[in-house]
Amino acid sequence: MTFQNTKAFAQQLDAEDPLSKYRDEFHFPKVNGKKVIYFTGNSLGLQPKRTKAYVDEIMTDWAELAVEGHFYAHKPWWDYQERFANPLSKIVGAKPSEVTVMNTLTVNLHLLMVSFYKPEGKRFKILCEAKAFPSDQYMIQSQVKFHGYKPEDAIVEIQRREGEHNIRLEDVLAKIKEVGDELALVLIGGVNYYTGQVFDIKTITKAGHEAGAKVGWDLAHAAGNIKLELHDWNVDFAAWCSYKYMNSGPGNASGCFVHEKHHHNKELPRFAGWWGHNKERRFKMEPDFDPANGAEGWQISNLPVLSLAPYLASVEMFDEIGMDALIEKRDKITAYLEFILHEIDKEVDSTFEIITPLAPSERASQLSVFLHGEGRKLFDYLMKNGVITDWREPNVIRLAPVPLYCSYEDMYEFGQVLKAGILNS
């Protein structure tokens, strides 16, 4: 399709967009009385209007039923997480028994490492991407130290080649081969938070297994953003937060995946708690832990239902729409944003560099733009003028045109604000 940098063209794309009605389902912050152009759904998704009712229902049940709410609330609290199994399994490509919701992302990665990072003899190394999100780096460093290793001995980072912004698949595969029988675990972010690069989860997982390692994924920037087939790709484990593309609210609950092939392995160590105990017998208060079947067997504490409520509202919305429709719009609106950036770049004396891979198979809902000619002043101008982006050192703005609530007209308007910002600076 040939795009045009005009308001009328952008409005036409919105008129043809089957998802455009969802925009009204979200609360937008306002600047000068106008809805902002929101590019930070990869950090904190907007609040769906329907979410409040899910939270209110629990507040009301709690007021009226108190402890009885565990069993008699509108959506009883004791098995509240079961409502996630179907919709969430479709979002990440899993069997319903392979997913559950609990805790928060880094906490879940630590807990899953208890089961899946089992260094033994010469097989003790963890392979991850260089410049992973800092929380992942701290998590991995602290895990290897916990097992008595030095991070410099046990952690192998896959580097970018000189002058390149993204990691090549061939370099990941070569590194896996090189580390070979010393490799205990591969753990990478499915979509890199900084560049927006999408990794080939299927191929990397297969290569990790061929080297005899376990393979896990941090899907913070992937869940609700890219097509995932975690079961078929044979991924051992994964975890993600729900507050980015899944719009569940600040710091909210995490989802996790444990492949079916591990569910009945009684040898697998795990940190246990009563919410992971055999469900039929949970309230019998038995002394010995008998894990519930599936990912739920990794649960520990009784559920924070107030924080799960917004997440449930969100997965139900995703279920209504389906990942395929979202991905179709994601690719079109991202391509339109890329087009707008190039148009503005031609019109003004500036040099942006999109550091996100250009191949549609290697990118999703994010374009990271290196501002060679501009700096922080431009970012401040955008924010003051109703364009919410984020800034990452040394000189990158990240733009996530989230398909659920961003419009094509937003992309056009953004181009106009960007142009004015460059001309003013």
Ligand SMILES: Cc1ncc(COP(=O)(O)O)c(C=O)c1O
């Ligand atoms: C890739 C990645 N990992 C981990 C985190 C941190 O997650 P949390 O603070 O929810 O543990 C984030 C974002 O905050 C992230 O983008």
Ligand SMILES: Nc1ccccc1C(=O)C[C@H](N)C(=O)O
């Ligand atoms: N949870 C947060 C709390 C405060 C500030 C940022 C975050 C983020 O999520 C950052 C995000 N992970 C990122 O890709 O930059």
